[in-house]
Amino acid sequence: MNKSILITNVTLFTDPGTPLLDNHWLRTQGKRIHSFGPMDTVPRQNDAILIDGKNKLLMPGLINAHNHCAMTLFRGLADDLELANWLNEHIFPAEAVHVNPEMVYWCSKLAAAEMLLSGTTTVADGYFYEEQTAQALLDAGMRAIPAQGIIDFPAPGVPNPKDNIAAAEAFLSAWQQKNERITAGIFAHSPYTCSPETLQRAKNLAREYQAPFFIHVAESRHEQKIIMDPQGTSPIRHLAGLDLLDQDTILIHCVWLDAEDRRIIQESGAGVVVCPQSHYKLASGIAQVTEMKNLGIPVGLGTDGSASNNSLDLFREMDILAKGQKVRTLDASAMPARNALAAATEINARILGFSELGRIAPDFMADLILLDLNQPHLQPCYNADFLVYSANGADVTDVIINGDIVLRERKFLSLDLQETMQMVRKFAAELSGKAEG
Amino acid sequence: MNKSILITNVTLFTDPGTPLLDNHWLRTQGKRIHSFGPMDTVPRQNDAILIDGKNKLLMPGLINAHNHCAMTLFRGLADDLELANWLNEHIFPAEAVHVNPEMVYWCSKLAAAEMLLSGTTTVADGYFYEEQTAQALLDAGMRAIPAQGIIDFPAPGVPNPKDNIAAAEAFLSAWQQKNERITAGIFAHSPYTCSPETLQRAKNLAREYQAPFFIHVAESRHEQKIIMDPQGTSPIRHLAGLDLLDQDTILIHCVWLDAEDRRIIQESGAGVVVCPQSHYKLASGIAQVTEMKNLGIPVGLGTDGSASNNSLDLFREMDILAKGQKVRTLDASAMPARNALAAATEINARILGFSELGRIAPDFMADLILLDLNQPHLQPCYNADFLVYSANGADVTDVIINGDIVLRERKFLSLDLQETMQMVRKFAAELSGKAEG
Numbered sequence: 001m002n003k004s005i006l007i008t009n010v011t012l013f014t015d016p017g018t019p020l021l022d023n024h025w026l027r028t029q030g031k032r033i034h035s036f037g038p039m040d041t042v043p044r045q046n047d048a049i050l051i052d053g054k055n056k057l058l059m060p061g062l063i064n065a066h067n068h069c070a071m072t073l074f075r076g077l078a079d080d081l082e083l084a085n086w087l088n089e090h091i092f093p094a095e096a097v098h099v100n101p102e103m104v105y106w107c108s109k110l111a112a113a114e115m116l117l118s119g120t121t122t123v124a125d126g127y128f129y130e131e132q133t134a135q136a137l138l139d140a141g142m143r144a145i146p147a148q149g150i151i152d153f154p155a156p157g158v159p160n161p162k163d164n165i166a167a168a169e170a171f172l173s174a175w176q177q178k179n180e181r182i183t184a185g186i187f188a189h190s191p192y193t194c195s196p197e198t199l200q201r202a203k204n205l206a207r208e209y210q211a212p213f214f215i216h217v218a219e220s221r222h223e224q225k226i227i228m229d230p231q232g233t234s235p236i237r238h239l240a241g242l243d244l245l246d247q248d249t250i251l252i253h254c255v256w257l258d259a260e261d262r263r264i265i266q267e268s269g270a271g272v273v274v275c276p277q278s279h280y281k282l283a284s285g286i287a288q289v290t291e292m293k294n295l296g297i298p299v300g301l302g303t304d305g306s307a308s309n310n311s312l313d314l315f316r317e318m319d320i321l322a323k324g325q326k327v328r329t330l331d332a333s334a335m336p337a338r339n340a341l342a343a344a345t346e347i348n349a350r351i352l353g354f355s356e357l358g359r360i361a362p363d364f365m366a367d368l369i370l371l372d373l374n375q376p377h378l379q380p381c382y383n384a385d386f387l388v389y390s391a392n393g394a395d396v397t398d399v400i401i402n403g404d405i406v407l408r409e410r411k412f413l414s415l416d417l418q419e420t421m422q423m424v425r426k427f428a429a430e431l432s433g434k435a436e437g
Numbered sequence: 438m439n440k441s442i443l444i445t446n447v448t449l450f451t452d453p454g455t456p457l458l459d460n461h462w463l464r465t466q467g468k469r470i471h472s473f474g475p476m477d478t479v480p481r482q483n484d485a486i487l488i489d490g491k492n493k494l495l496m497p498g499l500i501n502a503h504n505h506c507a508m509t510l511f512r513g514l515a516d517d518l519e520l521a522n523w524l525n526e527h528i529f530p531a532e533a534v535h536v537n538p539e540m541v542y543w544c545s546k547l548a549a550a551e552m553l554l555s556g557t558t559t560v561a562d563g564y565f566y567e568e569q570t571a572q573a574l575l576d577a578g579m580r581a582i583p584a585q586g587i588i589d590f591p592a593p594g595v596p597n598p599k600d601n602i603a604a605a606e607a608f609l610s611a612w613q614q615k616n617e618r619i620t621a622g623i624f625a626h627s628p629y630t631c632s633p634e635t636l637q638r639a640k641n642l643a644r645e646y647q648a649p650f651f652i653h654v655a656e657s658r659h660e661q662k663i664i665m666d667p668q669g670t671s672p673i674r675h676l677a678g679l680d681l682l683d684q685d686t687i688l689i690h691c692v693w694l695d696a697e698d699r700r701i702i703q704e705s706g707a708g709v710v711v712c713p714q715s716h717y718k719l720a721s722g723i724a725q726v727t728e729m730k731n732l733g734i735p736v737g738l739g740t741d742g743s744a745s746n747n748s749l750d751l752f753r754e755m756d757i758l759a760k761g762q763k764v765r766t767l768d769a770s771a772m773p774a775r776n777a778l779a780a781a782t783e784i785n786a787r788i789l790g791f792s793e794l795g796r797i798a799p800d801f802m803a804d805l806i807l808l809d810l811n812q813p814h815l816q817p818c819y820n821a822d823f824l825v826y827s828a829n830g831a832d833v834t835d836v837i838i839n840g841d842i843v844l845r846e847r848k849f850l851s852l853d854l855q856e857t858m859q860m861v862r863k864f865a866a867e868l869s870g871k872a873e874g
Contacts, residue, residue, distance in 0.1 A: 072816065079822045080759075082769040113813040221767065280760035281826070283769035310826040311756075311814060320757065322517075323717035327761075330658065332519040332720035376550040377748060377830075379509065379858050380865030385516045389718070389747040393814075394831030421816050428817030 006045045010053025015359035016338035028366040031403035055374040061121025061367035062314040063348035065273040066252050066302025069111035069125045070104040074307035083220045083282040099156035104132035106423035112140035118313040118393020121367040121401045126187030128156040141406035141414035147185030147214050150202045151193050165201045172209045185212040191235050203244045219253035220284045236261035245270045255285040266295045271351030276320045278304035286328045300348040313393035314344050337388035370398040443482045447490025452796035453775035465803040468840035492811040498558025498804035499751040500785035502710040503689050503739025505564045506548035507541040511744035520657045520719040536593035541569035543860035549577035555750040555830020558804040558838045563624030565593040578843035578851035584622030584651050587639045588630050602638045609646045622649040628672050640681045656690035657721045673698035682707045692722040703732045708788030713757045715741035723765045737785040750830035751781050774825035807835040
């Protein structure tokens, strides 16, 4: 395969450390970025697909480092509730009845459609029936790190918790080598829903397969109270004591940390992913991202699932990440726009184990998005800050993943959007019908 | 004039206290809402303009209770700085050179375009050369409360501060009766930029003309330190001592209040407008909206100007308003979605003095917007919470103001968008050229 795409007359945002480059071209070759430069050096390229980038901005596709894609079905079902109540009284009961393989496939595909239309090209997911999510994200054209859920309760597809490790291993072994766009992982739900033994077995399984290991941790005050004991254990120290922290571990949330927790994370090499809109909506708190960053901990960004946010638009998430750190510290320089952009691109790539993703550079993966700059809310354009503070996902016009065009002028080449929405509406009608009856 | 619009097959959101009404129709008559009902009662209406609302939601136009429209020119010019530095080192110097009548007209028109495309039908503005803003908002088809700025420094159009009250009076007398869509007002910049005498003269002028009186107050810790004195005066007590607070006074920001300040505001009948994204971005703080609301103070919502937000999308603002109150109080029920919707509709209408605006009801003003529901990020739709947590301004397809269609399928009937953006780009090039040279 020798496919090539040539984008001309475009404004380039290569990475958060580089100023915008006006009037440039970029060429892909196969699945990678080949080269780019100013328009007076544009190559002749007779065999390439041509895209006119006039009045558009070309940037790396955004990376969503934490989602539960299939939970689009539960978006808006139970808002304005705190985490424990939301989870135990609403989400877990709804999941017990309404999660099945077909639901996971279509509701994950809906999430993929929403993410692609808002410029996300890679997503890390954690849920059950994860082979369905993997297939949906693969079919939708995305790059993905689907991770099979492990929890010590009866779960969708794993009615007996004793089978949870075996189910995860079956997923890893089926999906580890299946497609270059899919990296199979493990998602242990949390220290308060998994026993120490389950956590250790889950991490050992991940180590055996050299797979990424995700876990929710230190999300709420409530969790902190459960895990804290008179010996001074915290959720992070609990995980560290079980030898779960290393460079392939991704700690999701990390809202409630103390200085000792941060030191442990920093020494372990583990990555952290914050989900600010979910933390706000569930009243969990504002993570101390600036303090973690100052220690050198890589802190990435995720949306969390649609039931606790309720948007998968990473542009919106970057904005709230940056603004939240400012208002928390009462320091307007606490998180500049470029740091939020880095979190959703190159830092997320690093945390998720991709060495050639998250910026525009020769030989990096051709995961790229175009935004329409010719809109009133993006005028004027003095620098790239607008990507955080003014842009939103609806500004995205085109998406390229692994060198393939997936979305062109907001029309999908990779999925049937009307069919996908129709299927999710069917599941939603069943859910609300049962809720009413 | 007997014009009428009939919208059919639509989902109606009449107000935050009423569930969504599926498959309805609504008819306008002249500048008002005439009637609405379920589709099996749809009237024959041969002379009406017909709009098919299938897969759309019809709701009251949003109201932006605080903006500095012309500051679109300064969007992105100086980000990630705290209020005093941002204002004194960047914004005031740029304004001294680059604000002129033509700039105010076109940059305000750009703001109008952005607001209309994101569903805002009414805006309260405060700036200089306010007659230009008034004209731009009038030309763009909006309902507006433009308020002439008063400040004890040399200001655009008012080089000698001794003329600031006279300039404001000239504006009021020229615009008070000019058009039914325009309500002329007074905007005193703040207690730290206006002397007590200026503040009292400004408020007396507003009283004389029965005009709304806006003032920035209690925005930052810095302001609080300046105004606080050993006798215990706070910015609010300072204003109350000057007899500035009554039902026609709108207090903008109110981030730093104590219980006594809140009691004074509540007794005065004054309205409060918060601008959460601006408060976050300038690291001012999170206003105690829940506490004010519990006292019965009407708390509305504004975006602030484009230089400190940097978006005029009120959907985004409602989302951050609700989520910010939850995370500040660590109580996920602190501000439900419906309260954020009320702030941007019926509460803002009340604060700004409109008795027949901000909800869908017979004889209310026909200021209406349509949203496209047939999009993945709005699936499924169990209730109206999605308007706060999932929707964004780009979902708006049609805008009706005062019974006139202003935007149809995202195309303007009221202004030339390309001309407007081109004019603002010209001013921006002059500004950044000078900054570079």
